[in-house]
Amino acid sequence: MLPDRALASMPSPAARRVRDVFDAMKVATRVENKKVLVDLAPSVARGLLLKEGKQGEPVPMRASHEAYFDFRYQGDYPEMYELYRRAVQNQWDGDRQLDWSTDVDPQNPEKPVFPIELVPMEGLAAHGIHLDHAEQMRFVSDFSCWLLSQFMHGEQGALFASAQVTECVRWTDGKFYGATQVMDEARHLEVFLRYLESKLGKLYQVNDNLFTILDALMRDSRWDMKFLGMQIMVEGLALGAFSMMYQSTREPLLKEMLRYVIQDEARHVHYGVLALKRHFAELSPRELREREDWTFEVACLMRDRFLAHEIYDEWFAGHMTRPQWDQVMSNSPFLTQFRQTMFKRLVPNLEYIGIFSPRIRAHYDKVGLTQYAGGRNASELTAEDLLAA
Amino acid sequence: MPSATAFIRGWFSEPAPTFEIRKPSARWGTPQPHQSRRQLRVVEVVQETPNTRTFVLEPVAGTAPLTYRAGQHLTVLVDAGGTTHRRCYSFSSSPAAGQRPAITVKRMPDGVVSRHLHDHVRTGDTLVATDATGHFTIATDPAAARKVVMVAGGVGITPLISLAETVLREEPQSQVVLLCGNRSEAEIIFRQRLARLEAEFAPRLVVRHAVDVASPGWPGLAGPLDGTRVLETLGDTRADACYVCGPEPMMESVCAALAGAGIGRECVHTERFAYATANTTRIPDHTAEVTFAASGKRVTARAGQTILQAGLEAGIDLPYSCTMGGCGACKVKKVAGTVVTSEPNCLSDREREEGYVLACCSYADSDVTIDHH
Incomplete structure (x- = not known):
């Protein structure tokens, strides 16, 4: 625990950096599995300490995966080929099919981008912060921009990861499908960017923890880790989050946009589940353990770390400490629901593809995530799962 | 090592803002109103029967004339509850008679759009609609004697x-x-x-x-x-x-x-008032029976309820996944009746020809039999 009084006596830039260092250490100590820690440490350093995503400069990330050529072109995965055909047939055009002439006012209470319940009123009040109605509307607007910005950054990651995975994947039918996903991700990036630029007018920097995960996925040389990280975890999170956003937004253009995006995302997760179920069945117990451990640690990172520090810096730095903000966010109804939705999607998929053994289940149990086990995986989700988000 | 330099600099100077105010990029161009959407002013409302009204329309000033052929329909868009509802209403006016375009709408007890039109739309109000569409038309020939x-x-x-x-x-x-x-x-x-x-x-x-x-x-x-x-x-x-x-x-x-x-x-x-063009779906305003042939189970789909929702509610174990028409997991074969399906969805042309529908986004418009489960 950092003594807040000690930090208060430091110049604020230095205090902020000390916090960053402690944050990185907290992540490092949180990761129990040393092998995974070694894998993630460089990305944690680049994301949390060097803050490479926030330097306002392009960020080169060296990829070291192996492109997999197969000149035999055998038809080897009919379900994947069918998914490919569906994807080809259902390419949509964001420019033509979305009504960009729609007037969007993120502070319009009649058609809010996100509901005002997004504001963690009680948590803020506990620290003596009271927002009037206008401030709440502005906060919701900013938070909406932040959230959509993070999804946009995630889509950039998904664009590159899907391109890499297309090179790596072992099945020709998987490569066919992968190419459609690359196009999907480009379109998602396009519509999120366009929405943020032309309707909300504000872009937030990439969150350090999201950067860390993207960095780790981009640089990992193992194709199935990229696949696992992007198709199952990041896409699974996205599907849950988009469904939740789709349910809660009252802004017609965003709602329509999310409807299109969700249709694509559902396919993406389905693809990941199909590919990894078959691949993992062929791995040795040691390799499977490695993937289980990695997934668990990344899942915890995703659960604990999506805390909108960029919003804190803009709104509340100086009014409350960052650990206090973390507490407010962690306990906020919105993030609680967000986490629930995310893990409700994720855990059943992990079970289905075979990386939820009794050994790792005990770890999930310790952090309270086994409650989602036994749910339906990507191919058998209940209507309530998506509609009620 | 630019990032290391930035890291060191960060100890002594305030960081840049975490956000950037952005102007729309030139690459997006100037957004035009959605091609098929237009605004129409209601110039007269006629009560035809206790539950049917005719809405006489004209384009709002400065917009193109509303052209249509006899037998075609207009798709009216109504925002309610955060969703844009679309319903098709046929023109009851005749373009040959020089009448102003008019649609006639029956108020359905559970119909979101028909209730909105009856209960809230008055003379002088503006409706949002697409251009006229439909193929239930006739090619007239002055020389014909038929x-x-x-x-x-x-x-x-x-x-x-x-x-x-x-x-x-x-x-x-x-x-x-x-x-x-x-x-x-x-x-x-x-x-x-x-x-x-x-x-x-x-x-x-x-x-x-x-x-x-x-x-x-x-x-x-x-x-x-x-x-x-x-x-x-x-x-x-x-x-x-x-x-x-x-x-x-x-x-x-x-x-x-x-x-x-x-x-x-x-x-x-x-x-049949039961077709779906791209992005245009009239969701039936009425109940209908859905029979699942294999089990013989028969359920009543309420107005606005998909075949999937109706089946699941009745305890039928239907396959499904995304519930958004995106994955095809809920594909079932329709052997009788009429359904309306939200578009776009992932069904291929061949599947459509073979009678497949997606249960998650299809609504029974008449009594329907599903050859499954």
């Missing part, structure tokens, strides 16, 4: 009165026989207008009304207007073209009777 039979059930009269008047005005030698079925006398839509047209175009226009429940002294036909009744009333079943629009059971019965009377399929045109 007999056209039209059979309307309830609000199905809407496109037919437009077609009838258009044929009569544009084909001086053609004749029209129009049979209209309604539940009761009070529900007859356009009764006076039809009488006026009959007087104006006699003997080229013959109109016969049938009501399910006839009051004493009712001069028309008593009993439901089904296929048998249609053939009896027509007597001479020779016809160059037949147009049928109304509730599904009536249409099935009438089409079967016309086929039995030797009228070729190519001569019979039907409008």
Whole structure:
């Protein structure tokens, strides 16, 4: 625990950096599995300490995966080929099919981008912060921009990861499908960017923890880790989050946009589940353990770390400490629901593809995530799962 | 090591803001109103029957004229509860008569859009709609001398009165026989207008009304207007073209009777109010029965409820995944009845031809049988 009084006596830039260092250490100590820690440490350093995503400069990330050529072109995965055909047939055009002439006012209470319940009123009040109605509307607007910005950054990651995975994947039918996903991700990036630029007018920097995960996925040389990280975890999170956003937004253009995006995302997760179920069945117990451990640690990172520090810096730095903000966010109804939705999607998929053994289940149990086990995986989700988000 | 330099600098200077105010990039161009969307002003509202109203429309100032063909429909868009609801309503006006475009809408108890139109839209209000679409039309020829039979059930009269008047005005030698079925006398839509047209175009226009429940002294036909009744009333079943629009059971019965009377399929045109063009779906405003053939289970789908929702609610183990029409997991084969399916969705053209539908985004528009489960 950092003594807040000690930090208060430091110049604020230095205090902020000390916090960053402690944050990185907290992540490092949180990761129990040393092998995974070694894998993630460089990305944690680049994301949390060097803050490479926030330097306002392009960020080169060296990829070291192996492109997999197969000149035999055998038809080897009919379900994947069918998914490919569906994807080809259902390419949509964001420019033509979305009504960009729609007037969007993120502070319009009649058609809010996100509901005002997004504001963690009680948590803020506990620290003596009271927002009037206008401030709440502005906060919701900013938070909406932040959230959509993070999804946009995630889509950039998904664009590159899907391109890499297309090179790596072992099945020709998987490569066919992968190419459609690359196009999907480009379109998602396009519509999120366009929405943020032309309707909300504000872009937030990439969150350090999201950067860390993207960095780790981009640089990992193992194709199935990229696949696992992007198709199952990041896409699974996205599907849950988009469904939740789709349910809660009252802004017609965003709602329509999310409807299109969700249709694509559902396919993406389905693809990941199909590919990894078959691949993992062929791995040795040691390799499977490695993937289980990695997934668990990344899942915890995703659960604990999506805390909108960029919003804190803009709104509340100086009014409350960052650990206090973390507490407010962690306990906020919105993030609680967000986490629930995310893990409700994720855990059943992990079970289905075979990386939820009794050994790792005990770890999930310790952090309270086994409650989602036994749910339906990507191919058998209940209507309530998506509609009620 | 630019990032290391930045890291060191970060100890001594305030960081840059975490956000950037952005102007729209030039690459997006100037957004144009959605191609198919337009604004129409309501210039008159006419109460036709206790639950049916006609909305007379004109384009808002400065926009293109609203052109349409007899028999076509307008898709009206209404934002309610955070969702844009789309419903198709046929033009009841005739472009040949020089009338202002008008749609006629029956108020459905569970109909989001029809209730909105009836309860909230008044003269002077503006509606958002797409351009006119639909293929339930007729190519008129001033030299033609043909007999056209039209059979309307309830609000199905809407496109037919437009077609009838258009044929009569544009084909001086053609004749029209129009049979209209309604539940009761009070529900007859356009009764006076039809009488006026009959007087104006006699003997080229013959109109016969049938009501399910006839009051004493009712001069028309008593009993439901089904296929048998249609053939009896027509007597001479020779016809160059037949147009049928109304509730599904009536249409099935009438089409079967016309086929039995030797009228070729190519001569019979039907409008089921049950098609979905891209991004345009009229979700049925009524309940319908869904039968799952394999198990024999029969469930009632409520208005606005998908086949998937209805099946799951009844405990039928249907496969599904995204529930958004994106993954195809809920694909089932329809062997009877009519459904309306939200577009776009992932079904291939071949699957559509083979009768497959996506349960998650399909709504029963008549009693439907699913060959599955």
